[in-house]
Amino acid sequence: MSTLTSPAGHLDRSFGTDGTTILEGSDVKAIAVLKAPGPHQGKIIGVLADGNDFKLFRLEKNGLLDTSFGTGGYLRWGFAGSPVRSTPTGITELSGDKLLVTGYVQEGSPATLYYPAVARFNAGGSIDLLFGNDGVYVFKEPLPTAQPSSDITPQQTSDGASVYVVDANDDRILFAFNSGTFRPYANQGLLIQLTPAGQLDTRFNEQGYVFFQFDAQNTASIGLAVRQNGNFIVVGTAPNRAFLAAFTPTGQIDSSFGTDGFAVLAQAAGPVTLTQLLLQPDDKPVAVGWFSVASTRKGYVTRTLADGKPDNTFNNALPVTIERPFQSLHLKSARLDAEQAIVVAGELNTRALGLVGRVTPQGLMDRTFGIDGLSDTGIDGILNYTNSMAIQEAGGIVVAGSKNPMAAVCRYHG
Numbered sequence: 001m002s003t004l005t006s007p008a009g010h011l012d013r014s015f016g017t018d019g020t021t022i023l024e025g026s027d028v029k030a031i032a033v034l035k036a037p038g039p040h041q042g043k044i045i046g047v048l049a050d051g052n053d054f055k056l057f058r059l060e061k062n063g064l065l066d067t068s069f070g071t072g073g074y075l076r077w078g079f080a081g082s083p084v085r086s087t088p089t090g091i092t093e094l095s096g097d098k099l100l101v102t103g104y105v106q107e108g109s110p111a112t113l114y115y116p117a118v119a120r121f122n123a124g125g126s127i128d129l130l131f132g133n134d135g136v137y138v139f140k141e142p143l144p145t146a147q148p149s150s151d152i153t154p155q156q157t158s159d160g161a162s163v164y165v166v167d168a169n170d171d172r173i174l175f176a177f178n179s180g181t182f183r184p185y186a187n188q189g190l191l192i193q194l195t196p197a198g199q200l201d202t203r204f205n206e207q208g209y210v211f212f213q214f215d216a217q218n219t220a221s222i223g224l225a226v227r228q229n230g231n232f233i234v235v236g237t238a239p240n241r242a243f244l245a246a247f248t249p250t251g252q253i254d255s256s257f258g259t260d261g262f263a264v265l266a267q268a269a270g271p272v273t274l275t276q277l278l279l280q281p282d283d284k285p286v287a288v289g290w291f292s293v294a295s296t297r298k299g300y301v302t303r304t305l306a307d308g309k310p311d312n313t314f315n316n317a318l319p320v321t322i323e324r325p326f327q328s329l330h331l332k333s334a335r336l337d338a339e340q341a342i343v344v345a346g347e348l349n350t351r352a353l354g355l356v357g358r359v360t361p362q363g364l365m366d367r368t369f370g371i372d373g374l375s376d377t378g379i380d381g382i383l384n385y386t387n388s389m390a391i392q393e394a395g396g397i398v399v400a401g402s403k404n405p406m407a408a409v410c411r412y413h414g
Contacts, residue, residue, distance in 0.1 A: 007370075007413060008358070008368060008369045008370070008412075008413050008414060009356065009357075009358070009369040009370025009371070009373075009374070009375045009376075009412060009413065010370065010375065010376065010412065010413050011375070011379060011381055011382060011410060011411070011412055011413075012396060012411040012412060012413050013381075014062065015062060015063040015396070015398075015410065015411035016059075016062070016063030016064065016409070016410070016411070017063075018380075018381055019381040019382075019410050019411065020063075020381050020382075020383070020403060020408055020409070020410040021059060021063045021064070021065070021408065021409045021410070022403065022406050022407070022408050023048060023057060023065075023406065023407040023408060023409065024048075024050070024055065024074060024407070025048035025049060025050040025055055025406070025407035026048070026049050026050065026402065026405065026406070026407055027048060027049045027385070027387065027401065027402045027407050028046050028047070028048040028387060028388065028400035028401055028402065028407045028408065028409060029046075029047055029048060029049055029054070029087075029088045029089055029090075029103075029387050029388065029400075030046060030047050030088065030089060030090045030091045030387065030388040030400070031044055031045065031046035031047075031091065031388050031389070031390050031398060031400040031409065032044070032045050032046070032091055032092060032093055032390055033045075033390045033391070033392055033393075033398070034093055035093060036093065036095070036097065040058070040066075040123065042061050042392065042393060043058055043059060043060060043061060043066060044058065044059040044060075044061070044063075044390065044398055044409065045057075045058050045059075045091060045093065045099060046058075046059070046091060046388075046400055046409065047088040047090075047091045047101050048088075048407040049087065049088065049407070050076065050407075052078065052083065052084070052085045052086060053076055053077060053078040053086055054076075054077060054078065054086055054087070054088040054101070054103070055074045055075065055076050055077075056069075056070065056074065056075040056077070056091070056099065056101065056121060056125060057069065057070075057073055057074050057075075058070075058073060058125070059409065061392065063409065063411060068124075069124065069125040070124075070125030070126070071125070074125075075121065075125040075126065075127075077101075077119065077121075077127060079103065079104075079105045079117035079118075079119055079136050079138060080105050080107075080117070080136070080138065084105050084106065084107050085105065085106040086103065086104075086105055086117065087103045087104055087105075087106065088101050088102070088103040089102055089103045089104070090102040090103065090175075094120070097122065097123035097124075098120055098121065098122065098123065098128060099120065099121040099122075099123060100118060100119070100120050100121075100173065101118070101119045101120075101121065102116075102117070102118050102175055103116075103117055104116055104117055104177070104182075105117050105138060112183070113183055113184050114179070114182035114183065114184075114185070115138050115139055115140050115184075116138070116139040116175075116177040116185075116190070116192060117136065117137065117138045117139070118132070118136070118137045118173070118175070118194065118198070119131075119132075119135055119136045119137075120132070120135060120198065121135070130197070131197065131198035132194075132197075132198030132199070133198075135198075136198075137194060137198045137199070139177070139192055139209070141200075141207075141209060143184060143185065143188070143211070144188065144211045171196065172193050172194065172195060172196070172201050172203070172204070173193065173194040173195075173196070174191070174192070174193045174194075174204070174224065174226070174232065175191075175192055175224070176189070176190065176191050176192075176221040176222065176223055176224045176234055177190040177191075177192060177221065178220050178221055178222050178223075179220065179221075180220045185211075186218075187213075187218035187219065187220075188211045188212070188213065188219060189210075189211065189212040189213060189214070189219040189220070189221035189234065189236055189245075190209065190210070190211055190221055191204075191209060191210040191212070191221065191224070191234065191247070191251065192208065192209045193208055193209070193251070194208070203250065204249075204250060204251045205250065205251035205252070210247070210251045212245070212253075213238075214236060214238040214241075214243050214245065214262055215238060215262070217238040217239055218238060218239060219236055219237070219238050220236055220237045220238075221234055221235075221236045222234075222235050222236050222237065222274045222275065222276075222277065223235055223274075223276060223277040224277065225277050225278065225279035225285065226279075227246075227279065227283050227306075228283055230248075230249045231246055231247060231248055231249065231254050231257075232246070232247055232249075233245070233246050233247075233257075233277065233279065233285050234246075234247065234277075235265075235274055235277035235285070235287050236274070237272070237273070237274055240271055241264055241265075241267075241272075242264070242265040242272040242274050242287065242289070243262055243263060243264050243265060244257075244258065244262070244263045244265065244285055244287070244304065244308055245257075245258075245261055245262050245263075246258065246261050246262075246308070247261075256307070257307060257308045258307070258308030258309070259308075262308075263304060263308030263309070265287055265302055265304070265319075266302045266310070266317065266318060266319045267319075268291035268298075268300055268319055268321070269291060269293045270291045270292045270293040271291060271292055272289055272290070272291045272300055273289045273290050273291070273292075273330070274287055274288070274289035274300075275288060275289045275290075275331060275332050275333065275334075276288040276289070276331075276332075276333055276334040278334055278335070278336055278342065280303075280336065280340055281340070282306065283306035284303055284304065284305060284306055284311060285303065285304055285306075285308075286301065286302070286303045286334070286336075286342055287300075287301070287302050287303075288300065288301050288331050288333075288334040288342070288344055289330075289331060290329070290330035290331055290346070295328075296327075296328045297328040297329055297330040297349065298321050298322065298323040298328075298329055298330075299320075299321065299322025299323065299329055299330065299331040299344065299346060299357070300319050300320070300321065300322075300331070301319060301320040301322065301331075301334075301342055301344065301359050301363075302314070302318075302319040302320070303363065313362065313363075314361075314362065314363035315362070315363030315364065316363075318363075320359055320363050320364075320365070322344065322357055322359075322365070322373075322374070324348060324374065324377075327348045327350055327351065328348065328349050328350040329346060329347070329348050329349070329355075330346050330347070330349055331344045331345065331346035331357075332345060332346045332347070332386050332387055332388075332401075333345050333346075333386065333387065333388050333389045334389070335389055335390065335391050337358075337391055337395065337414060338391075338395065339361070340361045341358050341359065341360055341361060341366060342358070342359040342360075342361075343356065343357070343358050343389070343391060343397055343414070344356065344357045344358070344359065345357075345386045345388075345389040345397075345399045346386055347383075347384070347385055347386055347401075348377055351377070352384040352385060352404070353377035353382060353384065354377070354382050354383035354384060354385065354386045354399060354401060354410075355374055355375045355377050355382075355386075356370070356374070356375045356389070356397055356399060356412050357369065357370070357373050357374040357375065358370075358373055359373070375412060381410065382403075382410060383399060383400075383401045383402060383403050383408055383410055384401070384402055384403055384404045385401045385402045386399050386400065386401035387400055387401045388400045388401070391414065392411075392414075394414075395413075395414030396411045396412070396413065396414055397411065397412040397413070397414045398410075398411050399411070399412065
């Protein structure tokens with residue numbers, strides 16, 4: 001838990017300006033806390049949307065803009081030139097003082113196509129021209145020939161690409177692209193692996209990428225996490241079902257996991273939308289998102305055993321429902337804290353009020369956190385919408401998104 005002044009779950013007014021930092025742009029899409037030893041360890045790195053491009057930025061630990069990064073604290077870039085729209089969805093710290101931004105480009109009109117994209121930057125705020133094509137890789141490989149018709153609704157997916165670096169040497173870069181209903185890769189789970197130089201890695205499925213489907217149905221791949229043995233788990237959505245899938249390091253289904261490599265997640269009272277996959281040190285996967293009942297959204301958190309079987313030690317193998325009475329609530333991101341509690345962030349989307357919450361390792365709302373496990377949304381300074389979160393070494397919960405109409409970051413006591 002936090003060594004910062006509590007109470008836990010309350011906005012930390014010592015961060016930024018009265019708890020919040022307003023940035024140049026419309027929406028912070030992702031943040032991370034820098035971990036590499038050195039003068040910038042513990043600072044916050046992020047990426048925000050800004051027109052057709054994106055901006056990287058760096059904050060001091062206390063939330064003030066670090067003007068030594070880029071130009072005055074920012075670096076503006078894009079995955080491709082104008083008029084192509086670049087949408088960032090993730091940022092990851094790599095070894096060797098590198099930063100990786102993932103997302104997608106939108107091309108064409110009126111039939112827009114969405115292509116996964118990755119860019120690598122130097123830690124000081126400049127593009128790494130040794131990666132990909134002038135610092136950028138855009139995936140435009142052909143689709144599998146056979147595809148079912150679309151039956152995944154936008155409510156069953158979350159947008160974007162997530163990334164996980166397989167080992168500390170950055171031997172390869174592996175990420176899942178959530179195509180959802182986005183063409184040209186609609187209805188396909190898609191995993192992509194690049195070499196450190198930013199090219200498709202043929203050690204992975206002999207071509208550098210894998211298209212897959214769950215039970216021969218339309219599939220959205222939300223995110224992935226690498227296990228201790230080098231295998232990795234993908235979380236995804238098929239019509240009316242959320243699932244986990246296990247793969248070997250070479251991109252083959254790991255049939256020892258679940259049933260023939262797949263495990264259906266605990267059902268909720270309505271269709272589940274997943275937004276985050278976490279992996280505990282004991283290899284137990286945690287899936288986070290929301291579900292809908294009669295047009296009202298409620299937070300969803302579930303955990304399985306390492307082999308994909310139900311975990312009776314987590315809320316009796318039932319999903320945790322996170323809700324506020326008479327409000328629609330959905331969760332956008334999550335992290336594990338030092339005690340392996342599950343910290344979540346999202347918003348009351350009927351009122352556009354950001355919030356954070358905490359679930360114990362046993363699958364119970366942490367009543368010592370905020371108000372019955374959730375932060376107070378009736379105070380000044382909180383964000384309106386959230387996209388990402390990170391936890392600082394001292395336990396501070398940093399949340400990123402927007403405070404209408406500007407990009408913003410705030411911090412809560414952990």
